[in-house]
Amino acid sequence: NAGVMQNPRHLVRRRGQEARLRCSPMKGHSHVYWYRQLPEEGLKFMVYLQKENIIDESGMPKERFSAEFPKEGPSILRIQQVVRGDSAAYFCASSIGQAHYEQYFGPGTRLTVT
């Protein structure tokens, strides 16, 4: 049973480019969470999605960031016009239901903006 998968593991973008981060939840999980981790910091909640619905995006920056979890395929975190401050590790977690505390984390995508 594969765990949460994220790709790419490392992503380098120049300022102004777009970054797309993908997350495939564990088999049978229909709830996805995105977190951002700055160096030497804890993880910060960004957004919680179920299939085709954004449930809670209270942690998402108001501009340039968007997330989706389509009926088919992985969840996508999209960052438009990246800036250096977007450089961080982005982690995805999934849960089997609305038991939001039973979250299993993926290995993360490390985004570097040059």
Added chain:
Amino acid sequence: GESVGLHLPTLSVQEGDNSIINCAYSNSASDYFIWYKQESGKGPQFIIDIRSNMDKRQGQRVTVLLNKTVKHLSLQIAATQPGDSAVYFCAEVAGGGADGLTFGKGTHLIIQP
């Protein structure tokens, strides 16, 4: 400011000794707490959890203590091993339907041979 914080950023212990990692939280509405272990280059890994109606819970080599009076959480690791080297985070789940976990900054546990 942070809702959940750690007392010490780095903890160094001798292999075989017991480790105690502390965490303070400020949200009295939090009803569930979790400890995660994060190794370098990896995602957080669940260690143990505790509900707010409990004050102690034991797992394999780990014990979590919750003191709601002073809003303090601790993780005790018995007979520390080299594989325990990692950053440890406490996380809380607030009551009232909040969906995301709130993490503290983490404590880096270093095991001395």
